[in-house]
Amino acid sequence: MNTMKTGVFLVLIWLPRIICILFIAAISLFACDAFGNDTGFWKTLLAFLVHLLPTFVMIFILYLSWKRAWIGGMVFNLAGIAYLVLKGVMYPVVFIPLFMVGILFMLSWFFRKEIEEAKAYIMIKDNLLKCLECE
Secondary structure, three states: OOHHHHHHHHHHHHHHHHHHHHHHHHHHHHHHHHOOOOOOHHHHHHHHHHHOHHHHHHHHHHHHHOOOHHHHHHHHHHHHHHHHHHHOOOOHHHHHHHHHHHHHHHHHHHOHHHHHHHHHHHHHHHHHHHHHHHO
């Protein structure tokens, strides 16, 4: 396996995870809307936790998708479709990352055999370099 293919497959495995983490961080900022009201501590805390519910759901989906990319591919694409059906195309900043992550997870699942070969290739290469350094 050549180095270029290995790099592409490793990017394919990490890119959906990184985009998903960035997307989760971005939607978490919307929870700050709960502050600034004069409703008292407990109601503000409850409103903050309610605003964080989408974040908790996305973290759980990412957790499930970390080792089973097909789950992420299906769920993130379905979430993108559901958002389009419910809200329309008014806010593309929300549904485009969902589709991107879903498609990238599906691609990483589709190329899972090649990704495992790329990981093995890097492990062998690293071990060979360590052995050469020991001499």
